[in-house]
Amino acid sequence: MIELKGVTKIYGGKVKALDDVSLSVDDGCIYGFLGPNGAGKTTTIKLMTGIIKPDSGSVLVNGLPAMSIESKKNIGFVPDDPNVFLRLKGVEYLSFMADMYEVRSAEREERIRELGARFEMSSALGDKIQSYSHGMRQKIVIMGALMHRPRVWILDEPMTGLDPKSSFELKKMMREHAELGNTVFFSTHVLEVAEKLCDKLAVISEGRILYAGDMADLKRKADTSLEKMFLEMTEHA
Amino acid sequence: MRKIFILAKTLLKGGGAFSMSKKRRTKYLIPLVLGLSFAVFGVMMVMLTFEIFDALDSVNQADIILPLVFGATCIMVFIFGVFYVVSTMYHAKDIELLASLPIRPYQMLSAKFITLVVYEYIMEAFILVPVMVAFGVKSGVGVTYIVYCIILLAITPIIALSIASVLVMVVMRFTSFGKNKQVFKFVGSILVVGIAIGLNIGLQALTGGNRSEEQLVQMIESGTSLVSTVSNVFPGIIFASRALINSASISGVINLALFVLCSAGGIAAFLGVGQLVYTKGVAGVTESSAKRKGVSDLGKEAARISATLSYIRKEFRLLVRSPIAFLNCVMMNLIWPAILVVMMFTSGSLEMVKTLLVTMDGGLMIAILVGMSAFVSSSNATASTAISREGKQLYVTKYIPLDMSKQLIAKILTGYFLSVIGIVIIVIVGIVLGMNVGVALIALVLSLLVSAVVAVAGTLIDVSHPKLNWMNEQQAIKQNVNVLLHMLVGLLFGAVAVVPVLFASMTMVVTILYLIAVFGGILIVLVWRVRGRAAARMLDMDA
Numbered sequence: 063m064i065e066l067k068g069v070t071k072i073y074g075g076k077v078k079a080l081d082d083v084s085l086s087v088d089d090g091c092i093y094g095f096l097g098p099n100g101a102g103k104t105t106t107i108k109l110m111t112g113i114i115k116p117d118s119g120s121v122l123v124n125g126l127p128a129m130s131i132e133s134k135k136n137i138g139f140v141p142d143d144p145n146v147f148l149r150l151k152g153v154e155y156l157s158f159m160a161d162m163y164e165v166r167s168a169e170r171e172e173r174i175r176e177l178g179a180r181f182e183m184s185s186a187l188g189d190k191i192q193s194y195s196h197g198m199r200q201k202i203v204i205m206g207a208l209m210h211r212p213r214v215w216i217l218d219e220p221m222t223g224l225d226p227k228s229s230f231e232l233k234k235m236m237r238e239h240a241e242l243g244n245t246v247f248f249s250t251h252v253l254e255v256a257e258k259l260c261d262k263l264a265v266i267s268e269g270r271i272l273y274a275g276d277m278a279d280l281k282r283k284a285d286t287s288l289e290k291m292f293l294e295m296t297e298h299a
Numbered sequence: 300m301r302k303i304f305i306l307a308k309t310l311l312k313g314g315g316a317f318s319m320s321k322k323r324r325t326k327y328l329i330p331l332v333l334g335l336s337f338a339v340f341g342v343m344m345v346m347l348t349f350e351i352f353d354a355l356d357s358v359n360q361a362d363i364i365l366p367l368v369f370g371a372t373c374i375m376v377f378i379f380g381v382f383y384v385v386s387t388m389y390h391a392k393d394i395e396l397l398a399s400l401p402i403r404p405y406q407m408l409s410a411k412f413i414t415l416v417v418y419e420y421i422m423e424a425f426i427l428v429p430v431m432v433a434f435g436v437k438s439g440v441g442v443t444y445i446v447y448c449i450i451l452l453a454i455t456p457i458i459a460l461s462i463a464s465v466l467v468m469v470v471m472r473f474t475s476f477g478k479n480k481q482v483f484k485f486v487g488s489i490l491v492v493g494i495a496i497g498l499n500i501g502l503q504a505l506t507g508g509n510r511s512e513e514q515l516v517q518m519i520e521s522g523t524s525l526v527s528t529v530s531n532v533f534p535g536i537i538f539a540s541r542a543l544i545n546s547a548s549i550s551g552v553i554n555l556a557l558f559v560l561c562s563a564g565g566i567a568a569f570l571g572v573g574q575l576v577y578t579k580g581v582a583g584v585t586e587s588s589a590k591r592k593g594v595s596d597l598g599k600e601a602a603r604i605s606a607t608l609s610y611i612r613k614e615f616r617l618l619v620r621s622p623i624a625f626l627n628c629v630m631m632n633l634i635w636p637a638i639l640v641v642m643m644f645t646s647g648s649l650e651m652v653k654t655l656l657v658t659m660d661g662g663l664m665i666a667i668l669v670g671m672s673a674f675v676s677s678s679n680a681t682a683s684t685a686i687s688r689e690g691k692q693l694y695v696t697k698y699i700p701l702d703m704s705k706q707l708i709a710k711i712l713t714g715y716f717l718s719v720i721g722i723v724i725i726v727i728v729g730i731v732l733g734m735n736v737g738v739a740l741i742a743l744v745l746s747l748l749v750s751a752v753v754a755v756a757g758t759l760i761d762v763s764h765p766k767l768n769w770m771n772e773q774q775a776i777k778q779n780v781n782v783l784l785h786m787l788v789g790l791l792f793g794a795v796a797v798v799p800v801l802f803a804s805m806t807m808v809v810t811i812l813y814l815i816a817v818f819g820g821i822l823i824v825l826v827w828r829v830r831g832r833a834a835a836r837m838l839d840m841d842a
């Protein structure tokens with residue numbers, strides 16, 4: 063459960079990236095966050111993961127303030143930029159993440175094997191991340207985020223650069239995780255991805271939430287096509 | 300041909316050898332410093348040549364100078380050439396890009412060769428140019444001499460460079476030597492420092508003292524044998540000096556033509572061998588790093604350690620694996636003590652230092668060592684770029700569930716551990732030179748304290764205005780004003796350690812108490828700042 067109440071974020075005293083945003087992300091469903099480039103998706107996600115502070119309003123994740131260490135432990139976060147620690151080997155990165163999230167010794171070996179097999183990364187783990195393709199970097203970051211079996215998944219444009227097999231695997235894992243009653247929140251600027259994947263959806267444009275609710279409701283409301291509706295919504299914001 | 304020159308020009312512009320910071324203030328600084336040091340060195344070389352010329356001229360042997368200097372230039376071009384060739388033709392990032400352009404291998408090879416020749420001109424400027432000037436002045440120059448000089452300067456590096464590159468290309472094609480970039484860079488940087496030190500010592504020896512008749516004869520003999528060896532190794536190089544010596548007569552033209560011919564032969568050999576082995580050799584380098592290997596012992600590789608330790612280990616891995624960070628953060632700790640030692644040995648003041656070490660008051664000695672440690676600790680860029688190095692990925696530090704103050708402490712400790720290496724070396728050198736062991740150990744303990752203060756200060760500086768918006772690590776580390784600020788702070792702490800002790804003529808006990816009180820106090824205040832305001836500032840950053 064993630065709750066934003068009246069959140070405003072202004073960068074450098076000038077750029078108002080979020081304007082009085084309130085959002086409630088329920089458990090047990092896949093929650094999509096759709097908006098054009100520069101709408102404020104990454105900013106919202108950075109607030110949820112405790113990377114930045116809001117100028118006003120509050121951000122709670124499972125009832126804990128997002129900036130707190132306890133809250134950060136509950137979250138598995140996949141940033142939009144997978145170019146992290148390129149000079150570490152894959153296995154060193156996973157091990158580092160496991161140490162940060164205090165994953166028990168007994169668990170981590172099994173976890174690395176399992177995730178390595180699911181994303182077909184086992185054979186690359188001995189190599190530096192620098193030698194990975196964009197998709198492989200995306201995969202190692204996803205694996206790192208899931209090492210500690212977090213309750214809350216927050217993913218920023220996670221499908222970008224993934225091959226079909228990995229994309230399918232990730233969607234399946236998101237579905238499984240949501241069905242166990244956990245939180246799954248992901249952003250995308252691609253309507254088709256949101257349409258196919260999520261149960262609930264929020265649409266953001268220029269820092270304001272334009273719609274938040276069931277995907278099914280939205281489909282029913284859209285008399286012509288979802289795409290047209292999305293375009294209209296974001297244009298007149 | 301046009302393509303080759305365009306390519307070479309582009310490579311030179313982007314190569315970084317001459318590129319400098321775009322900031323206005325520093326724009327003229329680097330060329331100015333370089334120009335000034337070149338001028339000083341050049342004048343020194345000219346004076347030295349004058350001196351040697353006169354000495355040799357008294358026995359009618361002055362003509363040996365030119366072949367000697369051409370030989371020396373060839374040797375230097377060769378040694379540096381080997382490293383230039385490996386780094387620009389095998390390890391450079393642009394290789395793959397160039398391979399994808401519609402250019403033939405020989406065009407790419409030629410362009411790279413031209414850039415290498417241009418790099419080597421820098422070397423010539425230091426060795427060959429001053430000697431040519433001095434020789435010309437002494438033996439009376441004509442216009443032809445000047446023209447010959449210019450032609451010779453332009454083509455002299457070619458022979459040695461083509462031999463170096465042929466050698467490298469063959470070795471890279473058929474062996475695995477040089478394929479590990481990191482190891483190669485490490486060996487290379489140590490060798491360069493070694494050569495610089497050796498050159499320094501050699502020049503000191505040449506200039507120092509009066510030469511007797513006997514030494515002169517010996518010099519001529521060893522010079523002659525060196526010249527004949529070099530002409531065997533670098534065929535044709537002898538024509539260069541003959542052309543200059545006989546620049547007034549027809550034999551000069553002939554020798555110059557022969558030299559040009561030999562250089563052309565060198566280029567031909569380079570291109571010929573290059574066509575045969577270069578492409579495969581490069582493929583070997585890029586492939587060997589792309590071969591995927593799994594993890595053999597997952598249990599060991601993924602073993603759990605404490606979060607803070609794991610963080611420090613990550614910092615070390617990133618430092619050691621980035622060439623620029625390695626040089627400026629790790630190697631610095633070896634280079635500064637080395638420079639200090641070399642300065643002692645070559646300035647002829649070794650004896651003085653030794654007597655000082657034995658006779659000087661223990662307290663002052665401790666203060667001086669502590670002061671030196673403060674400076675040496677501040678000269679490695681680890682602590683002062685701890686945040687800057689994160690760059691656009693700084694956000695990672697914000698979402699991982701490790702207390703920000705613990706992360707900062709881990710970063711500080713990384714820099715601190717590296718500084719300790721330099722400090723230990725300094726103290727060992729002190730003991731070897733005859734310093735009292737007890738005093739040295741006290742100095743060591745206090746240096747460990749002051750170094751901690753310096754490391755904490757460095758990271759505090761970087762937290763207060765980190766340079767995060769960079770495209771390559773060069774900008775984060777080498778063009779980071781925090782590094783300079785940190786060195787100033789190191790100098791300041793050094794002064795705080797030494798000056799009061801010197802002027803108040805403190806006794807040893809008072810000195811020790813003074814140092815503990817001052818630096819212990821500063822350390823407590825700074826660590827308190829790290830845990831409080833600095834950590835808060837990190838969390839406030841919008842990244």
Ligand SMILES: Nc1ncnc2c1ncn2[C@@H]1O[C@H](COP(=O)(O)OP(=O)(O)O)[C@@H](O)[C@H]1O
Nearest residue numbers: 073077079098099100101102103104105106841
């Ligand atoms: N660090 C920053 N400093 C200043 N402006 C920023 C910063 N990060 C994002 N912005 C601005 O905030 C707005 C929202 O950006 P972002 O949240 O990244 O959008 P999205 O992820 O939806 O594409 C954009 O106008 C962007 O330019």
Ligand SMILES: [Mg+2]
Nearest residue numbers: 103104105142
């Ligand atoms: Mg974004």
